[in-house]
Every structure is written in C-alpha cells, then in structure tokens.
Amino acid sequence: MARVPEPQLDAWRALLSAHASLVGHVEQALADAGLPPLSWYDLLWAIRRNPDKRIRMADLAANLTLTRGGVTKLTDRLEKAGLLRRTPVADDRRGLNAEITPAGEELLRKMWPIYAGALRKTFASAVSDREAKVITTALRRAADAAN
Helix, strand or coil: CCCCCHHHHHHHHHHHHHHHHHHHHHHHHHHHCCCCCHHHHHHHHHHHCCCCCEEEHHHHHHHCCCCHHHHHHHHHHHHHCCCEEEEEECCEEEEEEEEECHHHHHHHHHHHHHHHHHHHHHHHHHCCHHHHHHHHHHHHHHHHHHC
C-alpha cells in the first residue's frame, strides 16, 4: 500500500478540520443574522461573477462543491425564491442558463458583510498575508493535480 508522507497527511487533516470549523462559523453567523445558508451565497456568487451575470447550468456544478443533482435542487429552491431564473441558451436548444435576478443581487449584498465579518474574525485574523499566499499556491497546485 502506498503511504502518504506524514507532513502531507497532517496538512490534509488540518485542511479538512479548518474547512469544517470555518464553514460552521460562517453558517452560524448567517443564521444568527436571519440569512440563508452559505450554499445560497456560493451559488448566487458563481452566477454574479460572470460578466453577463449568467452561467450555463452544465457549468454551474464545476464552480461549486456540490454534485449536479445538488446544484439542480438548490437552483430549484433559489428560483422559487425569485433569486435566479433559468433561461434558454441562445445557441443550444437543450441548454439552460441560470441568471441572477435583482432580488438575488440584493441578497448577496445583505449576506456579504456577515460572511466577510466571519472571515475576518476567524481566517483573516489567524493567517498572515505571506501564509495566505503559500496556502493559495499549494491548494491551487493540489486542485490542478486532481483535475
């Protein structure tokens, strides 16, 4: 059996632990503010950050840590809440885009200060700029290796 070197295994465990703790903290901050869960923010931001504020449904799952089925269910909920709409792709009769609505953009504006505050209180206060750059570089390399 192939062994994983102890430093990399420790880093992996720390990554998973930090992810769970930090996401839990953000989720609690959003809930305390009477706002929806972080997954709503993530999905809406994945749409909003595109220049035309839309993304093909087929590409949405690749931008999130959800399965295609999970993205579809979440998209259904956000569409029912009026935060996004699905529109046909102009050059693909079977394709659909997810487009953020003004209500979706307003929700992002309400959620961001809470989300950012939770990040400042936890992650940003614990990690220096230099460490953040090292973490970013290492995690991007790991993601590239997995793809």
